[in-house]
Amino acid sequence: MSSVSLRRVANSPPKPLLLFDGDCHFCxxxxxxxxxxxxxxxxxxxxxxxxxxxPEIPPEEFANAVQLVETDGRVYGAAEAVFRSLGYARGGRWLRWCYERVPGFAAVTETGYRAVAKNRMLASAGTRLLWGHDVRLPTYSLTRRIFLHALGLVFLCAFLSVWVQVDGLFGSRGILPVSEFLPAVAAHLGDGAAYELPTLFWWNSSDAFLHVVCGAGTLASLLLLAGLLPLPAIAVAFVSYLSLTIAGQTFFSFQWDILLLETAFLALFFAPARWWLWGRSGAARVSRVGLFLLKLLLFKLMFMSGVVKLTSGDDSWWELTALNYHYETQPLPTVLGWWAHQAPEWFGKFSTAVLHFVEIVVPFFIWMPRRVRLLGAGLLIGLQVLIALTGNYAFFNLLTIALCLLLIDDATWRKLTRRRTRV
Incomplete structure (x- = not known):
């Protein structure tokens, strides 16, 4: 429970006032x-x-801890002052609630505060190591813009790839005609067929309409890539690709097809409801929920990719020999994949160990302070680049890299841009 402040000041401020030691760089x-x-x-x-x-507050108290003076004259210090002040932030009431209501929370945070106060130089060094010199909350307006452009590029690759093959795959004279597939599904599932397998092709499954859907998805991709009408563009691309995924049956049973649909659906909660992505429209407030869900999707993708290897029952992943077979059995190995296959066994084991680390440990970096998060972004992107250089996984690697871009905040993008300009 929160302690009741026994100290009051006669000269109460018009707004809550947090007093701190100005000589403390950490503070x-x-x-x-x-x-x-x-x-x-x-x-x-x-x-x-x-x-x-x-004058009611002893001078030594300012050196020991921050002091919050409330409008009623009450004074709170240390961790309680911090949580009470943050309780005034938008969406910050839960912090004060935790301090006041969660058993043990106040005791633990006060102990932690005293430990930090006694070791400010160490705490300052830790802050620089984990956050850098700027610990302000990161913003993601520019990041959102870059991510949505990248998502448009991924969608464009996906739709163009389907469009040139659609007749032969599931057209009326294709391998698995959708015009035969949907009636069979309807006969089996009855009235619930459209809910089980949502696709526009229930309405029209002609070859011409297949091309209309591909064309609509391609146009939406181009709009998103150009930064125009982001929300409608994502919605059209999502519905179009979902329709093609259902109609494509076996040909769309790959991990990257589902990942693209998941990403697009969550992007609907992340994209700004504006006409375009640049200027003031692009700087519209970023949805924390949308950003969190997309980061969670990236975490799930990478972490489960690692876990499923170790739980698959294949001993080669535990023995670090899986890459001895991977390069020659993966989809369409590249020339670099052939060279990687010729590498010594020790290199394959080392690469497998690194792979486990990046897929199982590094995803937790997503939720950590800025510098650790940026390190995680670099490692995850690096892994995807290496995979793309040695094998062909369609747009999977590009899409995963697009998700990784969400780990790079606006300040980092601007810093990278300035460095590039200097060069």
């Missing part, structure tokens, strides 16, 4: 983050600036 960094979170709801000042206005 100043985190105050900037909290200021960003609380906005105008809380004022911030150093003890040198306004400490004299509150």
């Amino acid at each position: 100043r960094r985190w105050i900037e983050r909290w200021r960003q979170m609380t906005g105008d709801a809380v004022d911030y000042a150093t003890s040198r600036e306004q400490g004299a206005n509150f």
Whole structure:
């Protein structure tokens, strides 16, 4: 439970005021983050600036911990001051609730606060190591724009690939004609067939309509790639590709087809409801829920890719010999894949160990501070590049890289752009 403040000041501020030690570099960094979170709801000042206005607070208290002065004159210090101030942030009430209501939460956080306060230099070094010099909350407006452009490119590759093959795969004279498949499904499932297998081809399964759907998906992909009408473009691309996936039967049973549909569906909650992606429209508020769900999809994809290998019952993954067979049995190995297959056995075992690390351990970097998250992005993207160089997995690697781009915040993109401009 929250402690009741026994200290009051006579000169209560018009807004909650958090006082901190201005000589502490560690404090100043985190105050900037909290200021960003609380906005105008809380004022911030150093003890040198306004400490004299509150003689009821002993000067040594400012050196030991931050002090929150509420509008009713009550004063709270240390971790309680932090959680109470963050409780004024948008969506931050749960932090204060945890401090006040969750058993043991207050005791643990106060102990942690005292430990950090006594070791500020170490805490400051840890902050620089994990976050860098800027610990403010990352923004993702530019990231969203880049991701949606990349998603448009992936969709374009997918639709063009299908379009040139659609007649031979599931056209009326193809290998698995959709015009025969859907009536058979309807006869088996009855009235629920359209709900079980949602596709536009229930309405029309002619060859001409197959091309119409491919064309609509391609047009939507181009619009998304150009940054125009992002939400409608994603919706049309999703419905079109879902329809083709159902109609394509066995030909669309691959992991990347389902992944593209999952990504597109979640992107509907991430894309801005604007006409285009650049300018002020592109800077519209980024949905935290949409971003979280897409990151969760990436985590699930990578982590489960690693887990399924070790739980498959194939001892070669545990013995680190799986890559001895992988390169020659994968889809359409490249020239580099042939060379990788000729590598010494020790290299194959080392590569398999690295693969396990990247797929099972690195996905947790997604949820960590900036520098660790960026390291994770680099490792995950690097893995996808290596896979693409040695084998052919259609647009799977490109789509996975697009998801990895969500781990790179706006500040990092701008820094990379500045470096490129200098070069």
